[in-house]
Amino acid sequence: MNEPLTPAAIVAELSRYIVGQEAAKKAVAIALRNRWRRQQLPPEVQKEVMPANIILIGPTGVGKTEIARRLARLANAPFVKVEATKFTEVGYVGRDVDSIVRDLVEAAVALVREEKAAKVRVAAQRAAEERLIELLMPKGASDPEETRRSLKRLLREGQLEKQEVELEVTENRAPNIAFLGGQGLESLELSLREAFGPLFAQRAQRRVTVAEARKILETEELERLLDKAEIEREAVRRAQESGIVFLDEIDKIASRGTPAAGPDVSREGVQRDLLPLVEGTTVNTRYGPVATDHVLFIAAGAFHVAKPSDLIPELQGRFPVRVELSPLSENDLLRILTQPEHALLKQHQALLATEGVTLEVTPDGAAEMARIAFELNRSGQNIGARRLVTVVEKVMEEVSFTAPERSGSRVVVDAEYVRQALAPLLQQEDLARYIL
Numbered sequence: 001m002n003e004p005l006t007p008a009a010i011v012a013e014l015s016r017y018i019v020g021q022e023a024a025k026k027a028v029a030i031a032l033r034n035r036w037r038r039q040q041l042p043p044e045v046q047k048e049v050m051p052a053n054i055i056l057i058g059p060t061g062v063g064k065t066e067i068a069r070r071l072a073r074l075a076n077a078p079f080v081k082v083e084a085t086k087f088t089e090v091g092y093v094g095r096d097v098d099s100i101v102r103d104l105v106e107a108a109v110a111l112v113r114e115e116k117a118a119k120v121r122v123a124a125q126r127a128a129e130e131r132l133i134e135l136l137m138p139k140g141a142s143d144p145e146e147t148r149r150s151l152k153r154l155l156r157e158g159q160l161e162k163q164e165v166e167l168e169v170t171e172n173r174a175p176n177i178a179f180l181g182g183q184g185l186e187s188l189e190l191s192l193r194e195a196f197g198p199l200f201a202q203r204a205q206r207r208v209t210v211a212e213a214r215k216i217l218e219t220e221e222l223e224r225l226l227d228k229a230e231i232e233r234e235a236v237r238r239a240q241e242s243g244i245v246f247l248d249e250i251d252k253i254a255s256r257g258t259p260a261a262g263p264d265v266s267r268e269g270v271q272r273d274l275l276p277l278v279e280g281t282t283v284n285t286r287y288g289p290v291a292t293d294h295v296l297f298i299a300a301g302a303f304h305v306a307k308p309s310d311l312i313p314e315l316q317g318r319f320p321v322r323v324e325l326s327p328l329s330e331n332d333l334l335r336i337l338t339q340p341e342h343a344l345l346k347q348h349q350a351l352l353a354t355e356g357v358t359l360e361v362t363p364d365g366a367a368e369m370a371r372i373a374f375e376l377n378r379s380g381q382n383i384g385a386r387r388l389v390t391v392v393e394k395v396m397e398e399v400s401f402t403a404p405e406r407s408g409s410r411v412v413v414d415a416e417y418v419r420q421a422l423a424p425l426l427q428q429e430d431l432a433r434y435i436l
Contacts, residue, residue: 010032013070019332019335019339021058024067055322056299078244079245108243121222128220165209255267297318365415394422
């Protein structure tokens, strides 16, 4: 972070998108600030300071994933979300846990590449424009300089977009290579493509429009200006120093306090395979070895059946910070509907505005949707804020369907409108059969 945020500022920024859960926001804010503090220490001390990994405990739909995702965006850090249930111990069918680190480095490469590309994009656009002018230049022009100026002006005004030019492009005719199963083979297909792709690449002449040619040339110029080796070095460093791994559904690999038998053997095996990663190890990737000592791991789970204490002791010890997220209240659901920057109701207003329909949701209408969502969560499966999507979609169903024919109209959604829209469902005795 160039200008590191204070923990209070991090919490305030997270609160723009996530309602409530102050304890969880505070925990991740401290973890993020500690990263900056560690970077201010002497190198010999930096090596000794390990991140305090976090377990977020709470029911589905209360914001666990969103907190981790927004934190990574805020820190501009490589981020990867994985479900613990996708992995099985070595010897069983499943993904290799080392693929978590490989995915993290790929995310870091994409992040760094985008940053570097943003710095040279203008230069690439200018170089592509010059090449386009060369393609458009008529042979034997009497005044080449004046012709170039005219073509540049016409290009920038967008008057030549549909004109066709002859362009030499690279066509990759490499055969598709696929592997089924096998631990550690996740990135082998991509590596083979990179190794043998150039053997099958061919240059061919194609007639394309100026608009298409501009995109092709800008991409080529961008690749020429970017230092691939530097990007990979920076990506590995960024993954090691600021990477964030979100391990979802970690409660599903807990042994639930029973003796290790049957499926529990595999569950405990996954925990033991994850342990070196969380403790700190070095994983070989296509960009070189990557150490996980300073990667921040945020685990999450509902822990309805299993408890955090059902995890193996070694893994429990690597997640010293535990935060319990509270179920969403009716007021929380109302705030989620209306307050965040990209709140659900704001999204529907923007969508319907594209059809020329003005959607107005009154305060009592929003409150009624929140009340119904809360009651449905209480009477059936509690799926948190995700229940709001179901309720809002049902309320907006009719206006969304008829919007093209109602262009220029204004629709007011109040409490009575909400009750009428949901009446067929609310009359049923078993709501769980009709609403997820």
